Amino acid sequence: MTSLPVDWLEKDRRKLRVDASAFSDKVYEALTAACALVVPALVIAIALSIFAAAWPAFAKLGLSIITTSNWDVSGGHFGAAPALFGTLVSSTVALIIATPLAIGVAIFLSEFSPSWLRQPVGFLVDLLAAIPSVVYGLWGIFVLIPLLRQHVMPFLRDTLHLGATPFFSGPAYGPSMLAAGVILAIMALPYISAVSREVLMAVPRSQREAALALGATRWEMIRDAVIPYARSGIIGGIMLGLGRALGETMAVTMVIGNRLEISASLLSPGYTMASLIANEFSEATNDLHLSALMAVGAILFIITLIVNAVARWLVWSVARRRAQ
Amino acid sequence: MRTARSRHLVSGAMIGLTYLAAVLATLPLLLILVHLLTKGASSLSLAFFTHMPRPVGEPGGGMANAIVGTLVLIGIATVIGLPIGIGAGLYLAEKKSSPLASTVRFLSDVLNGLPSIVMGIFAWEILVRPIGHFSALAGGVALGSMMIPLVTRTTEEMLLVVPTSLREAALALGYPRWRTSISVVLRTALAGIVTGALVAVARIAGETAPLLFTAIGNAFWSTSLSQPIAALPLQIFAYANSPYDEWHQQAWAGALVLIAIVLIISLAARFATRSRFGAPVD
Numbered sequence: 001m002t003s004l005p006v007d008w009l010e011k012d013r014r015k016l017r018v019d020a021s022a023f024s025d026k027v028y029e030a031l032t033a034a035c036a037l038v039v040p041a042l043v044i045a046i047a048l049s050i051f052a053a054a055w056p057a058f059a060k061l062g063l064s065i066i067t068t069s070n071w072d073v074s075g076g077h078f079g080a081a082p083a084l085f086g087t088l089v090s091s092t093v094a095l096i097i098a099t100p101l102a103i104g105v106a107i108f109l110s111e112f113s114p115s116w117l118r119q120p121v122g123f124l125v126d127l128l129a130a131i132p133s134v135v136y137g138l139w140g141i142f143v144l145i146p147l148l149r150q151h152v153m154p155f156l157r158d159t160l161h162l163g164a165t166p167f168f169s170g171p172a173y174g175p176s177m178l179a180a181g182v183i184l185a186i187m188a189l190p191y192i193s194a195v196s197r198e199v200l201m202a203v204p205r206s207q208r209e210a211a212l213a214l215g216a217t218r219w220e221m222i223r224d225a226v227i228p229y230a231r232s233g234i235i236g237g238i239m240l241g242l243g244r245a246l247g248e249t250m251a252v253t254m255v256i257g258n259r260l261e262i263s264a265s266l267l268s269p270g271y272t273m274a275s276l277i278a279n280e281f282s283e284a285t286n287d288l289h290l291s292a293l294m295a296v297g298a299i300l301f302i303i304t305l306i307v308n309a310v311a312r313w314l315v316w317s318v319a320r321r322r323a324q
Numbered sequence: 325m326r327t328a329r330s331r332h333l334v335s336g337a338m339i340g341l342t343y344l345a346a347v348l349a350t351l352p353l354l355l356i357l358v359h360l361l362t363k364g365a366s367s368l369s370l371a372f373f374t375h376m377p378r379p380v381g382e383p384g385g386g387m388a389n390a391i392v393g394t395l396v397l398i399g400i401a402t403v404i405g406l407p408i409g410i411g412a413g414l415y416l417a418e419k420k421s422s423p424l425a426s427t428v429r430f431l432s433d434v435l436n437g438l439p440s441i442v443m444g445i446f447a448w449e450i451l452v453r454p455i456g457h458f459s460a461l462a463g464g465v466a467l468g469s470m471m472i473p474l475v476t477r478t479t480e481e482m483l484l485v486v487p488t489s490l491r492e493a494a495l496a497l498g499y500p501r502w503r504t505s506i507s508v509v510l511r512t513a514l515a516g517i518v519t520g521a522l523v524a525v526a527r528i529a530g531e532t533a534p535l536l537f538t539a540i541g542n543a544f545w546s547t548s549l550s551q552p553i554a555a556l557p558l559q560i561f562a563y564a565n566s567p568y569d570e571w572h573q574q575a576w577a578g579a580l581v582l583i584a585i586v587l588i589i590s591l592a593a594r595f596a597t598r599s600r601f602g603a604p605v606d
Contacts, residue, residue, distance in 0.1 A: 132530020
C-alpha cells in the first residue's frame with residue numbers, strides 16, 4: 001500500500017529525467033550548430049559588406065580600377081594598376097627568397113637536425129609568425145632599409161653588375177619593392193616551413209628506407225623519394241605563404257615607399273593594394289574615392305580567397321592520401 | 325657516369341645547405357629581438373606604463389592609454405571569439421563528416437588566410453559606417469571575427485585527440501550527450517584548448533590593419549566601448565612614421581612592450597600544451 005506510490009513516483013521521475021536530457025541534448029546540439037554556422041555566415045557577411053561598399057566604384061568605373069594606372073583623386077580617376085602590380089611583384093620577390101629557405105629548414109628539421117636542435121630551431125622559426133606586422137615594419141624602417149641601401153643594393157647593382165638589367169637599375173632608394181619583398185619573405189617563411197615540415201613528416205618511413213636500400217645517398221633519398229611524395233603539400237604551403245604576402249598591410253606600408261608607379265626596378269619605391277587602402281582610407285574625402293578603395297579591397301579579397309582555397313585543397317589532398 | 329664519391333659530395337653539400345637555411349631562417353628573429361631589446365629598453369621606464377603620450381618636444385610621456393586600449397580590445401575580441409570558436413569546434417569534432425562540418429572546416433581555414441585588412445573593412449562597414457563614428461567595439465568585433473576561425477580549428481584538433489573510449493564510458497554511465505561533451509571530452513582537452521585560445525590571442529594582439537578602420541586610435545584616455553580607443557600597434561605605427569627621434573624611441577619601447585605581451589602569451593600557450601602531454605590522456 002505504501003510502496004506503490006513511491007514506485008510510481010520513481011518511474012515518473014526517471015522518465016522525466018530521460019525526457020529532460022533528450023531535450024537538453026537538442027539544445028546543446030542546436031547551440032553548437034549555431035556556433036558552427038557563424039563561420040559561413042561570417043564569410044558571406046564579409047563578402048557582401050565589401051562588395052556593397054565597392055559597388056558604387058565598380059558601377060561607375062568598371063574594371064578600369066585595376067587596368068588603368070592614373071590615380072587622381074581630385075580628377076575622379078582611380079586606376080590602381082600600379083598597386084596590383086606592386087602586390088604581385090613584392091609577393092613574388094618574397095616567395096623567391098622565402099621558398100628555398102623555408103623548404104631547407106623544413107628538410108633540416110624533418111631529416112637531418114640533431115634531436116636536441118629540433119625543438120629550439122622549430123620554435124624560433126614558428127615564433128617568426130607571432131611577431132606583429134607593425135614590429136616588422138618598425139624594424140624594417142630603422143634596421144633593414146639602412147642595411148639594404150648602404151650595403152645590399154650597391155652590392156647587387158654594382159659589384160654583381162646586376163644594374164645592367166632593368167630589375168636592379170637606377171638610384172638605390174631605401175624604401176623600395178626589394179625592402180618590401182625581404183620583409184614579406186621573413187613573414188611568409190614560418191607559414192611555408194610549418195606546412196612543409198608537416199607534410200615531410202607525413203612521408204612514410206618505408207619510402208625513405210626503400211630509397212636508402214637501393215643505394216641512394218641521403219640527399220638522393222630526399223630528392224627522389226621524399227619530396228615527390230610531399231610535393232603537392234609543399235606547394236600548398238607555398239601558396240599559404242603567398243596568401244599571407246598578398247594581404248600583408250602594415251609592414252609593407254612602412255617599407256615600400258608608397259609611390260603609385262610601375263617600375264621594373266626593385267630598387268625603386270612602389271605600392272601595394274593593401275597599403276593603398278590603409279594609407280588613403282582615413283583621408284578619403286568623397287564617396288567615390290572611398291568606394292574605389294573598397295573596390296581595391298574587394299579585388300584583394302577575391303585574389304586571396306582563391307589562393308587560400310587552392311592552397312587548402314592541395315594540403316588536404318596530401319592529408320587524405322596519408323589517411324588512406 | 326657519376327662516381328659514388330661525387331654523389332656523396334653532392335649529398336653532403338646539400339645537407340650542409342639545409343643547415344645554412346636553418347641558420348638564415350632563425351637569424352632575422354634573433355636580429356629583431358636584439359634590436360628591440362637594445363633600442364626599446366633604453367626608452368622604457370615606469371613612466372612609459374603610467375603616463376599619457378606627450379607632444380613632441382616635451383620629454384617623458386608614455387603609452388598608458390594604448391596599453392590599456394590594447395587590453396580592452398583583446399578582452400572584447402576574446403568574449404566574442406572564444407565561446408563561438410569553442411562551440412563551433414565542438415560541433416566539428418562531434419559531427420566529423422556531416423556536410424556542414426566539412427564546409428565549416430574549409431571556410432575556417434580560408435578565413436584564417438584572409439588578410440586582416442579585409443576584416444577591418446568588414447567591421448567598418450557594419451559597425452562604423454552605419455553608426456557614424458569609430459569605436460572600440462568595432463575594433464573588438466574585427467579582432468573577434470579573426471579569432472573565431474582560429475579557435476574553431478584548434479579546438480577541433482584538440483578534441484579529436486580525446487580517445488573515444490572516454491566518451492563511450494561516460495555515455496555508458498548514463499551521462500546525457502551534452503554533459504559527456506562538456507564535462508568529459510571538453511574537460512580532458514582543456515589544456516589544449518587553452519593553448520589554442522592563447523595562440524589566437526597572441527595572433528590578434530599585434531594586429532594593426534583592422535584597427536585602422538575601426539578603433540582608429542585615441543590621443544586621450546578612453547575605455548569607453550562606443551568611443552575610438554588607443555592601441556599599442558596603432559601608436560607604434562603612428563610614431564614610427566613620424567619624423568621625430570623622440571617618437572621613434574617611444575615606438576621602439578612600444579614595440580618591446582607589445583612583443584613582450586605576445587611572447588608571454590605564446591610561452592604560456594607552450595607551457596599549457598606541455599602539461600597536456602603530461603596528463604594521462606589514454
